[in-house]
Amino acid sequence: MTASNITSPTKFVExxxxxxxxxxxxxxxxxxxxxLQHFTGTLDNWxxxxxxxxxxxxxxxxxxxxxxxxxxxxxxxxxxxMARHALAFLDALHLxxxxxxxxxxxxxxxxxxxxxxxxxxxxxxxxxxxxxxxxDIMHLAKPSLAVPLSDPKLQGYAVLxxxxxxxSVSSQAAxxxxxxxxxxxxxxxxxxxxxxxxEAQMAAFREWESPNGQRFANLKAIxxxxxxxxxxxxxxxxxxxxxxxxxxxxxxxxxxxxDSGHGSLFQFHESFTRQATAFLASESxxxxx
Amino acid sequence: MTASNITSPTKFVExxxxxxxxxxxxxxxxxxxxxLQHFTGTLDNWxxxxxxxxxxxxxxxxxxxxxxxxxxxxxxxxxxxMARHALAFLDALHLxxxxxxxxxxxxxxxxxxxxxxxxxxxxxxxxxxxxxxxxDIMHLAKPSLAVPLSDPKLQGYAVLxxxxxxxSVSSQAAxxxxxxxxxxxxxxxxxxxxxxxxEAQMAAFREWESPNGQRFANLKAIxxxxxxxxxxxxxxxxxxxxxxxxxxxxxxxxxxxxDSGHGSLFQFHESFTRQATAFLASESxxxxx
Numbered sequence: 001m002t003a004s005n006i007t008s009p010t011k012f013v014e015x016x017x018x019x020x021x022x023x024x025x026x027x028x029x030x031x032x033x034x035x036l037q038h039f040t041g042t043l044d045n046w047x048x049x050x051x052x053x054x055x056x057x058x059x060x061x062x063x064x065x066x067x068x069x070x071x072x073x074x075x076x077x078x079x080x081x082m083a084r085h086a087l088a089f090l091d092a093l094h095l096x097x098x099x100x101x102x103x104x105x106x107x108x109x110x111x112x113x114x115x116x117x118x119x120x121x122x123x124x125x126x127x128x129x130x131x132x133x134x135x136d137i138m139h140l141a142k143p144s145l146a147v148p149l150s151d152p153k154l155q156g157y158a159v160l161x162x163x164x165x166x167x168s169v170s171s172q173a174a175x176x177x178x179x180x181x182x183x184x185x186x187x188x189x190x191x192x193x194x195x196x197x198x199e200a201q202m203a204a205f206r207e208w209e210s211p212n213g214q215r216f217a218n219l220k221a222i223x224x225x226x227x228x229x230x231x232x233x234x235x236x237x238x239x240x241x242x243x244x245x246x247x248x249x250x251x252x253x254x255x256x257x258x259d260s261g262h263g264s265l266f267q268f269h270e271s272f273t274r275q276a277t278a279f280l281a282s283e284s285x286x287x288x289x
Numbered sequence: 290m291t292a293s294n295i296t297s298p299t300k301f302v303e304x305x306x307x308x309x310x311x312x313x314x315x316x317x318x319x320x321x322x323x324x325l326q327h328f329t330g331t332l333d334n335w336x337x338x339x340x341x342x343x344x345x346x347x348x349x350x351x352x353x354x355x356x357x358x359x360x361x362x363x364x365x366x367x368x369x370x371m372a373r374h375a376l377a378f379l380d381a382l383h384l385x386x387x388x389x390x391x392x393x394x395x396x397x398x399x400x401x402x403x404x405x406x407x408x409x410x411x412x413x414x415x416x417x418x419x420x421x422x423x424x425d426i427m428h429l430a431k432p433s434l435a436v437p438l439s440d441p442k443l444q445g446y447a448v449l450x451x452x453x454x455x456x457s458v459s460s461q462a463a464x465x466x467x468x469x470x471x472x473x474x475x476x477x478x479x480x481x482x483x484x485x486x487x488e489a490q491m492a493a494f495r496e497w498e499s500p501n502g503q504r505f506a507n508l509k510a511i512x513x514x515x516x517x518x519x520x521x522x523x524x525x526x527x528x529x530x531x532x533x534x535x536x537x538x539x540x541x542x543x544x545x546x547x548d549s550g551h552g553s554l555f556q557f558h559e560s561f562t563r564q565a566t567a568f569l570a571s572e573s574x575x576x577x578x
Contacts, residue, residue, distance in 0.1 A: 232536045232543075243532060246545050247521045254521075256535050256543040257577055271577035274567075288546055288560035 003027070003055040005048045005062065006184045010070065013092045019072040020089045021064040021190065026055025030280055031122055032098040035062045036086065036106025038128075038262075039138060039205075040198050042069040042190035045160075047181055049269035054101075057277060061098070063089055065109070068197055069190035075200035078207045079132075083112035090120060099280055101125040104237060104262065105201060108132075108208050114222045124226040125276055128234055128262045130241035131219055131248065133211035137237050138202065144235045157182055164263030166233040171259050174267040219248040225287040226252035227279045229272065231264030253279075253287045292316070292344040294337045294351065295473045299359065302381045308361040309378045310353040310479065315344025319569055320411055321387040324351045325375065325395025327417075327551075328427060328494075329487050331358035331479035334449075336470055336555045342562040343390075347569070350387070352378055354398070357486055358479035364489035367496045368421075372401035379409060388569055390414040393526060393551065394490060397421075397497050403511045413515040414565055417523055417551045419530035420508055420537065422500035426526050427491065433524045446471055453552030455522040460548050463556040508537040514576035515541035516568045518561065520553030542568075542576045 002008075008025040023043055033054060037045060043062050051060050066085045067075035076082050086109055090098065099122050102110030107129025114121050130137050140149055148154055148162035161175035212218060226249050230242035239256060246254035255275060257264040265272040282289040291297075297314040312332055313321075322343060326334060332351050340349050355374045356364035365371050375398055379387065388411050391399030396418025403410050419426050429438055437443055437451035450464035501507060515538050519531035528545060535543035544564060546553040554561040571578040 239532075239536070243528075246547070247528070250547060252547050254543065254545040258535070258539060258541050259575075268575075268577040274578075286548075286557075288557040289563075 003052065003060075005043075005046050005051045010043060010188055010190065012070070013089065015088050015092045017072070018066060018085070018088070019070075020066070020085070020092070021070040022089070023062040024059055026058060026060045028057035028059075030058030030099070032059040032061050032095060033280070034086070034090065034098050034100045035060060036100065036102040036109050037062070037064070037068075038104035038106060039201050040193040042193065044182065044185060044190050047178060047266045047269065048184065049181055050265055050273060053269075053273040054276060058099075058280070061093070064190070067200070068193060075197050077200050077203040079108045079112045079204055080116075082109045082204065083116055086113055087117055087120065096120065097122055099123045099125070101127070101276070102129060103127045103265065104129055105205070111219075111222060114224055115218065118222075118224070121224055123280060124222070124224050125229065125279065126226060126242075126245060127229040127265050128231070128237055128242075129245070130208070130237050131216055131245050132208055133215040134209060134237070134241040134244060137209055137241070138205045142235075160263070163236060164261055165267060166231070166259055166261045168259055171261070171267060174260075175263070178263065178266045216244055216248040219245065220250060222249055223251055225279075225282070225285070227276065227287065227289075228252050228254045229256070229265060229275075230254075231257050231260030231262065231267070233260060234262045234264070236262040251287045253289070292341065292349075294332070294335050294340045299332060299477055299479065301359070302378065304377050304381045306361070307355060307374070307377070308359075309355070309374070309381070310359040311378070312351040313348055315347060315349045317346035319347030319388070321348040321350050321384060322569065323375070323379065323387050323389045324349060325389065325391040325398050326351070326353070326357075327393035327395060328490050329482040331482065333471065333474060333479050336467060336558065337473065338470055338558040339554055339562060342558075343565060346566060347388075350382075353479070356489070357482060364486050366489050366492040368397045368401045368493055369405075371398045371493065372405055375402055376406055376409065385409065386411055388412045388414070390416070390565070391418060392416045392554065393418055394493070397493075400508075400511060403513055404507065407511075407513070410513055412569060413511070413513050414518065414568065415515060415531075415534060416518040416554050417520070417526055417531075418534070419497070419526050420505055420534050421497055422504040423498060423526070423530040423533060426498055426530070427494045431524075449552070452525060453550055454556060455520070455548055455550045457548055460550070460556060463549075464552070467552065467555045505533055505537040508534065509539060511538055512540055514568075514571070514574070516565065516576065516578075517541050517543045518545070518554060518564075519543075520546050520549030520551065520556070522549060523551045523553070525551040540576045542578070
């Protein structure tokens with residue numbers, strides 16, 4: 001079996017009545033890397049240019065949360081419940097320790113997991129995401145997002161090419177390459193998310209925007225070495241949310257990319273996977289790598 | 290000759306009436322790396338833990354601007370004139386192309402050089418610095434700086450240990466190690482800067498805080514691949530200045546370090562020199578490395 005998200009079969013694991021879809025591929029001496037997906041994204045939204053290089057040093061585990069794709073159940077309306085599903089999934093796989101890559105929505109779930117069960121996680125990579133109490137998280141009605149989202153000429157993944165990337169020629173070229181890579185997987189694909197998934201996840205974003213006590217104080221408890229990554233022109237979850245993460249997490253390095261938006265990890269996949277690999281390879285208690 | 294700032298002799302070059310002190314050591318296939326120093330710093334303020342690993346792949350050239358250490362002349366009261374000195378120095382060495390590491394004050398001079406003579410520079414590393422129009426640049430009267438600066442118990446480099454590092458135990462331990470490294474050079478040292486140097490450089494900071502036309506618009510012209518680095522607890526030139534750099538320079542990657550202040554490159558010298566080396570080794574037209 002090739003270690004690639006283009007060909008890796010979707011697997012299933014059951015916890016009571018709940019069935020979780022996932023993919024698991026790669027090997028090496030690194031801890032398994034749990035990958036938590038963005039708003040409405042399924043297993044098919046993981047760019048092989050990101051997952052496959054990471055799978056060359058460890059197992060990569062792509063997780064489909066409850067109510068998404070072929071995972072059963074309903075989509076929770078809060079990050080806390082999504083984190084409980086992710087932890088139940090790790091327990092079902094008998095994984096007692098792993099690293100985590102949380103992208104966008106997935107980065108919020110990763111932060112919640114780190115607070116609820118710190119010892120199950122070693123290192124965190126948080127991309128294009130926000131702390132609890134963050135601002136301007138996925139406000140799809142603002143013009144910079146509403147215009148492409150309501151453009152009838154943009155269908156399917158082409159919408160992602162507009163909203164995940166910057167308007168520059170170079171970023172739009174990277175968007176086209178990204179969409180082509182996502183379409184390389186031709187069989188065993190997940191069903192696309194419908195409006196019910198979007199509505200519930202959007203409720204979870206709104207809940208996450210409310211501080212819980214003193215703003216950002218909860219981040220002090222997440223002492224895991226963390227790599228925070230963001231594109232400087234991110235319209236979906238603006239980069240200032242990553243500034244708050246790196247200023248308030250006690251042990252976080254921040255890396256920002258130019259000329260890019262929410263999908264900076266896809267646009268600069270070679271740099272991102274190189275940096276993530278170096279970060280994950282470090283045995284230090286400190287985040288700098 | 291060992292390629293180290295502990296032992297490398299101070300050299301001199303003359304341009305008309307002007308004499309510049311400098312050190313030049315190291316070798317390798319990389320372009321020479323011009324290093325531009327912080328407020329009141331001399332050649333002796335370059336941490337060998339930063340300069341020496343970089344000198345393993347290229348020549349490192351430490352430059353003493355006019356009126357500092359054993360360089361003759363008076364200290365200019367604006368970055369533009371300091372940039373002219375640095376360019377005259379490169380011309381005197383017949384260097385037509387190099388990379389530059391500008392730290393704090395030196396990062397402002399590097400930005401000015403990149404605008405005035407773009408082709409002489411290939412890649413920029415800007416650490417703990419600010420764009421023209423930046424804020425809270427070296428306001429030494431604010432309590433977080435005035436208290437250590439006026440503490441009679443803190444003498445010589447011990448002051449740097451307080452104002453360049455964060456108050457945490459781990460950062461203060463890194464400060465002590467930094468000061469010890471600076472004291473390893475025992476001969477051929479530069480005279481420390483006096484109040485006249487500080488006064489003129491402070492005038493240059495104040496001039497740099499005034500936007501020239503639309504704020505940050507000048508940064509669009511600096512298209513060089515740039516690596517921006519800052520500690521998140523920098524009291525001397527707060528990290529938001531690095532955010533503005535990375536958001537407005539069209540081709541810049543930002544790296545921030547936790548648990549550290551103005552001297553983040555000294556505290557995390559292993560990480561910094563690894564990242565800087567990878568950045569300088571890249572042949573790409575894009576900054577991400």
